[in-house]
Amino acid sequence: MGGNGETMPVVRGRFRGPAIVAGVLMLFSFGLATPVAADGRSREHIPTYDVVLSIGVDGVLYVRETITYDFDEEGEHGIVRSVPFRHGDRVYDVRGVRSSSSTGAPSRVRTTKFLNNVRISVGDRGREVSGRQAYVLEYEVAWAFTPRDRHDELVWDALGTGWNVPIGHAAVRVVAPVPLRHVTCRAGVPGVTTRCLRDRDGPFAVDFVQGALAPREGMTVRVRLPKRAIAVPPPRYVPPRWTGDWTGTALLTLSLAAVALLARRPAPPRQVGTGLGAAGFVLVVADAVDDIAAHGPWAFSLGDRSLAGLALVIVGVGIVCGRRHRMV
Known part of the structure; x- marks a missing residue:
């Protein structure tokens, strides 16, 4: 009893410092992400956001965004503009990204894929800008149309829900090579939306406007075109991120329980832990290679082989760390 009472404060002290530091960093990061003025309102905002969605006869969506940013x-x-390239199993091809600035702001563009979005970064890491700047983004989206029995359909969030600043005035124009008879727009966040104001109609173009959008609110456009009005390639689907069955999930769960048992009992030799970790790593790599070869570099999903491999890695690392702890 006396020995346990002496070690508990030491253990708590080990975790208390990192926990405090992590909490401070989280608060600091949140403060940087949402700058506010003395009256509590956000300093940064987007006064105007104009989008043109041009539907090509080839079935590709050509996007032009003009963003004025304070x-x-x-x-x-x-x-940084986040454009989704994956919704569930459905994937899109976001390509041909270009940028410019009419106010002379640095407009070098960099794209990275993170989770389900393509992150389009516009600017210069070595140069800061302030005040009101204007940017123009242009890119293409393939596999965006969904073929239906009687029509082909496009559902696209023209602004995205990744902006953490308010938008004063947004306008979305939809342009098609055929007359537009079935076009709608909803503004807001998923599940809580309102109709956009339909500003102007033409035979081949429809304009929607919306004012006072809060952070994370977008404008989703739904377009229905007659069959064979444009070429619509079949949608592309890839496996979900988690494709493991109950066996792989059970192995992963048991591995966590095994680590807890290893902490209480004499651990196997360190070489056993290293071997298990290496075998698990090989299983994960083999599963990843199969997915990437079949569907592309961002199609990797956690199947049973990956889960079994992770289980072996967890147990192996637990053995190695357990032996090292006992040696100390």
């Missing part, structure tokens, strides 16, 4: 007085390196 930066904080302290300055930022640019803007």
Whole structure:
């Protein structure tokens, strides 16, 4: 009893410092992500956001976004636009990204794929900008149309829900090579939306406008075109991120329980842990290679082989760390 009472404060002390540091960093990061003025309102905002969605006869969606952004007085390196390339099993091809600035702001573009989005970073890491700047983004989206029995359908969020600043005025124009008879728009967040104001109709173009959008609110456009009005390639689907059955999930769960048991009992030799970890790593790599070879570099999903491999890695690392702890 006396020995346990002496070690508990030491264990708590080990975790208390990192926990405090992590909490401070989270609060600091949140404060940087949402700058506010003295009256509690966000300093940064988007005064105007104009989008043109041009539907090509080849079934490709051509997007042009003109974004006017008011930066904080302290300055930022640019803007980041997140465009989804995956919804569940459905994937899109976001390509041909270009950018420019009519106000002379740095407009170098960099794209990275993170989770389900393509992150388009516009600016210069070595140069900050402040005040009001204007950017133009252009890109293409393939596999965006869904073929139905009697029509072909496009559902697309023209602004996205990744902006953490308010948008004063947004306008979305839909342009098609055939007359547009079935076009709608909803503004807001998923599950809580309102109709966009239909500003102007033409035979081949429809305009929607919306004012005072809060952070994370977008404008989703739904377009229905007659069959064979444009070429619509079949949608592309890839396996979900988690494709493991109950066996792989059970192995992963048991591995966590095994680590807890290893902490109480003499651990096997360190070489056993290293071997298990290496075998698990090989299983994960083999599963990843199969997915990537069949569907592309971002199609990797956690199947039973990956889960079994992770289980072996967890047990192996537990053995190695357990032996090291006992040696100390």
